[in-house]
Amino acid sequence: MYISIRECQFSSYDKQNFLLDYRLVLSISRRGNYHDNAIAENFFQLLQRERIKRKTYLDWEEVGRDISDYM
Template identity: 50%
Template sequence: MSHQGNCRDNAVAESFFQLLKREKVRRRKYRTREEARRDVFEYIEMFYNPKRKHTNNGMLSPVDFEERQLKLEKVGV
């Protein structure tokens, strides 16, 4: 929940849920809660997390960002 006086502390979560609704669940009818849960889980684990580029990490996907961080750690930067 947002704290009073700080409207941006929940911006990342709100952005994620907006994308989830727009790209995955809008206009979709799920027969069961389990079907919805599986569909959302698949979206998060198979697309959103590993592949989507994010503005808060230099427009890199999470996988690319982690690979870059590992290389930097090996070099000692």
Template identity: 40%
Template sequence: RQPPAGLVVHSDRGSQYASEAYRTLLSRHGLLLSMSRKGNCWDNAVMERFFLNLKMERVWQADYANQAEAMADIADYIVGFYNNVRLHSSLGYMPPTRYERRPPIQPIAVSEII
């Protein structure tokens, strides 16, 4: 999608996300890191839920032979299923791609006659 600079990337406080290498990578691409506060998982609850779904619906059911197989399967889950098929209650029980393509909601016209 080539997002513009300033896109916020949410994560927990895991050492991999706090590492200099990760922060440098984000910075190089103009992305901003957002970490949950210490001991407060609610800051990034949406991402925490996504990773729980990923693990429960795909990763924990698989027995990957190698990293390449895992990466391909996880990409297939995200692109093929999670974004295009899986229904999301917070999106009116639509997959994200369908939700993004829906026609904009037209505001109710209000009469200017008083």
């Protein structure tokens, strides 16, 4: 799994250890390079269009269950 975050945000040891613990690879690109976020943005657009905009939720637990079911 790859995460795209600016360098300054993930420079601390705690955050680096978090990435190692969960086997995440830090991916940092130049400013304005939108390709790193394309997959995540596409997923959230589909989630919003196919699931969230079609329902009315009663509480946050219901939202969490529905999104988990979607994924």
